[in-house]
Amino acid sequence: MPALIEAKNVTKIFGGGLLDKSRTVALKDFSFQIDSENPSVTSIVGESGSGKTTLARMLLGLAAPTEGEVLYNGKNLEKLSGSDRRQFLRDVQVIFQDPFEVYNPFYRIDHVLETPIKNFRLADTEKGRRDLMIESLEAVGIRPEEILGRFPHELSGGQRQRIMVARALLLRPKLIIADEPVSMVDASLRATILGSLLRLNREFGISLIYITHDLTTAFQVSEDIMVLYRGSLAEAGDVDQVVRHPEHPYTRLLVGSIPLPDPDLPWEGERAIGRPAGELGVQGDEYCQFHDRCPYAMPMCVQTHPPLFHTHPNRVTSCYLYRESPELPMPQMTSIFKSSNREGPPEETEQLDALDAELEVSQENSSTPTSADD
Amino acid sequence: MVEETLSAEEPKAAELKETLKVEDLHVYFHTAAGAVKAVNGVSFSLKSGERFGLVGESGSGKSTIALSLLRLIKPPGKIEGGHVFLNGTDLVTLTEEQMRRKRLDEIALVAQGAMNSLNPVRRIRDQFILAYKDHDIDVKRSGLEERIGDLLTRVGLNREVANMFPHELSGGMKQRVCIALAISLSPSVIIADEPTSALDVVVQWQVMDTLRSVQEDLGASVILIGHDMGLMAQFVDRLGVMYAGKLVEIATVRDMFGDPLHPYGQMLIASLPSLESRKARLEGIPGITPSLLNPPSGCPFHTRCPKVMDHCSSVTPILQEVRPDHWVACHLYEEA
Numbered sequence: 001m002p003a004l005i006e007a008k009n010v011t012k013i014f015g016g017g018l019l020d021k022s023r024t025v026a027l028k029d030f031s032f033q034i035d036s037e038n039p040s041v042t043s044i045v046g047e048s049g050s051g052k053t054t055l056a057r058m059l060l061g062l063a064a065p066t067e068g069e070v071l072y073n074g075k076n077l078e079k080l081s082g083s084d085r086r087q088f089l090r091d092v093q094v095i096f097q098d099p100f101e102v103y104n105p106f107y108r109i110d111h112v113l114e115t116p117i118k119n120f121r122l123a124d125t126e127k128g129r130r131d132l133m134i135e136s137l138e139a140v141g142i143r144p145e146e147i148l149g150r151f152p153h154e155l156s157g158g159q160r161q162r163i164m165v166a167r168a169l170l171l172r173p174k175l176i177i178a179d180e181p182v183s184m185v186d187a188s189l190r191a192t193i194l195g196s197l198l199r200l201n202r203e204f205g206i207s208l209i210y211i212t213h214d215l216t217t218a219f220q221v222s223e224d225i226m227v228l229y230r231g232s233l234a235e236a237g238d239v240d241q242v243v244r245h246p247e248h249p250y251t252r253l254l255v256g257s258i259p260l261p262d263p264d265l266p267w268e269g270e271r272a273i274g275r276p277a278g279e280l281g282v283q284g285d286e287y288c289q290f291h292d293r294c295p296y297a298m299p300m301c302v303q304t305h306p307p308l309f310h311t312h313p314n315r316v317t318s319c320y321l322y323r324e325s326p327e328l329p330m331p332q333m334t335s336i337f338k339s340s341n342r343e344g345p346p347e348e349t350e351q352l353d354a355l356d357a358e359l360e361v362s363q364e365n366s367s368t369p370t371s372a373d374d
Numbered sequence: 375m376v377e378e379t380l381s382a383e384e385p386k387a388a389e390l391k392e393t394l395k396v397e398d399l400h401v402y403f404h405t406a407a408g409a410v411k412a413v414n415g416v417s418f419s420l421k422s423g424e425r426f427g428l429v430g431e432s433g434s435g436k437s438t439i440a441l442s443l444l445r446l447i448k449p450p451g452k453i454e455g456g457h458v459f460l461n462g463t464d465l466v467t468l469t470e471e472q473m474r475r476k477r478l479d480e481i482a483l484v485a486q487g488a489m490n491s492l493n494p495v496r497r498i499r500d501q502f503i504l505a506y507k508d509h510d511i512d513v514k515r516s517g518l519e520e521r522i523g524d525l526l527t528r529v530g531l532n533r534e535v536a537n538m539f540p541h542e543l544s545g546g547m548k549q550r551v552c553i554a555l556a557i558s559l560s561p562s563v564i565i566a567d568e569p570t571s572a573l574d575v576v577v578q579w580q581v582m583d584t585l586r587s588v589q590e591d592l593g594a595s596v597i598l599i600g601h602d603m604g605l606m607a608q609f610v611d612r613l614g615v616m617y618a619g620k621l622v623e624i625a626t627v628r629d630m631f632g633d634p635l636h637p638y639g640q641m642l643i644a645s646l647p648s649l650e651s652r653k654a655r656l657e658g659i660p661g662i663t664p665s666l667l668n669p670p671s672g673c674p675f676h677t678r679c680p681k682v683m684d685h686c687s688s689v690t691p692i693l694q695e696v697r698p699d700h701w702v703a704c705h706l707y708e709e710a
Contacts, residue, residue, distance in 0.1 A: 047574035187431075187646075213575065214575075216649060243649060254575060255649075258604065259604035259608040260648070260649065261648070262607055270579065
């Protein structure tokens with residue numbers, strides 16, 4: 001059975017030919033797949049310029065890879081037939097970063113929910129349409145009577161983003177790609193939105209790709225994580241191991257830079273790894289992207305790009321510090337993921353129980369007037 | 375004119391001195407629908423050399439406070455009442471010209487989007503020179519060059535950055551230039567309004583580390599405004615929690631994270647994700663911020679409070695010191 005969606009050795013280069021100075025390698029030789037059987041939650045973490053959004057856009061068919069291909073049910077995304085393409089547009093949904101820009105201010109909220117129902121003929125009658133909308137909104141913890149008929153500007157960012165989740169749910173997709181879905185909403189609302197996404201995964205069996213720069217929330221929601229740095233995979237695997245015991249020096253730097261909400265914990269930043277080793281003299285374009293900031297950089301780091309080393313059953317690291325471990329070819333990377341190695345849905349966590357309790361409370365309390373956003 | 379005001383003092387005396395004292399500040403925005411009470415009776419003070427944090431959700435009034443302290447509130451916004459004492463002078467009563475001279479010289483701002491606050495068609499050097507000219511500083515070109523270079527090195531940048539244009543710098547570098555500009559006249563108070571919210575986490579650490587070191591060098595006080603509790607925990611000494619235009623709790627950072635008293639503060643702390651355990655509850659604060667146009671009567675948080683009592687909706691609680699250095703505005707802590 002082919003994967004639901006698969007990126008096969010994809011490379012994306014922006015800018016002109018080889019001699020063009022503005023040529024930017026946004027993502028290099030990356031492979032990744034999402035199973036259609038086991039619903040999974042995978043995070044893609046990276047800073048700006050890491051290639052995480054480029055990857056998302058290629059998985060969505062919004063950008064074509066320069067090399068390699070993206071497959072949907074085994075077929076090249078760029079060459080899908082009309083009916084396959086339609087099915088793809090239904091199976092794979094996206095939630096973007098900015099909950100303010102995705103709404104047309106002239107239409108009521110209903111419009112954004114009615115459009116997919118009409119386009120995909122999900123209901124024939126007016127009542128059927130309404131029932132679908134109500135069911136979706138309630139699944140993300142929003143009271144339909146409070147938002148239907150209102151305009152986008154009357155709602156808070158958190159509400160708008162949850163309506164986007166409800167819109168995605170309407171189509172019962174197999175995969176939702178969420179690109180920084182909470183970076184523009186208040187911290188107190190983040191948990192609620194991520195919770196509603198997690199709920200779709202557990203209750204409706206929808207896989208989730210969570211793209212973020214925030215390691216803390218990635219740690220909270222996902223099972224497996226991929227850390228990207230300047231277009232290359234630095235480290236991937238079980239989120240618990242990667243975040244709590246990072247191997248790649250870049251992941252260590254990233255984890256050490258998170259300001260933890262506890263005044264007694266250290267905030268080491270660059271002190272977590274130390275000063276860069278110094279100039280190694282790069283020749284050619286095969287090298288570890290992190291070498292110039294890495295305190296452990298060795299001559300071999302600028303001669304070839306480090307392959308993936310299979311350091312633990314559930315993780316790989318692209319760093320020569322781990323060259324004692326066996327290599328794992330990039331296309332097999334996802335085979336180490338926990339989600340690929342279990343039968344059925346992920347185990348229930350306490351997170352979801354807490355979430356249920358919370359959704360009830362928010363339904364009770366949400367009759368308060370809308371805030372005047374500043 | 376650019377003398378450092380604090381360097382000669384004994385550290386102990388400096389500790390006792392209040393650099394900034396805000397008393398019962400009210401800032402309203404007058405809209406067609408009525409007055410939006412963005413800041414509604416806020417008082418706090420800042421000791422010299424202290425790092426003070428102001429947290430709150432968007433719309434809680436924290437950025438309005440920042441602009442009010444600099445008297446940069448534009449119509450329809452207006453400071454309706456209260457006092458802002460900076461080194462003993464009430465800024466609210468100053469003329470516009472007197473206030474202009476205080477800005478940068480005594481109180482400076484590091485704004486949220488660095489890229490927006492630097493002039494894109496001017497070299498970094500010229501942005502410093504403009505600031506100096508505005509404060510009538512007549513330094514010979516050579517001396518000036520030296521000083522700009524010193525300021526840039528102080529924030530961890532190369533001297534050559536002075537010759538560059540803003541677009542040649544990364545976001546983190548631009549934010550450091552803004553810090554260098556802010557400290558160029560050695561102010562006694564630096565207001566940093568979400569100085570790193572547009573930056574990556576590693577760069578955020580670099581910028582905050584820079585801000586901390588220059589602040590300690592100058593002996594200046596800092597007000598850090600934001601909603602990232604992690605940043606607050608790691609940076610400030612004391613923390614004030616804003617809710618719907620009011621300060622509901624002020625405590626030392628350890629007390630705030632270890633033993634928050636206000637129900638809102640407690641929920642805020644409880645909703646923080648951690649790297650300790652994935653079993654942590656993924657929980658937000660239910661409900662939404664109240665409208666500032668028609669704020670709820672009594673305690674502004676009573677509509678969302680899990681511990682709400684009968685009189686919470688009618689009687690506004692007053693910010694009181696219920697434990698040493700721990701202030702809270704909540705009826706739960708009032709003597710019966």
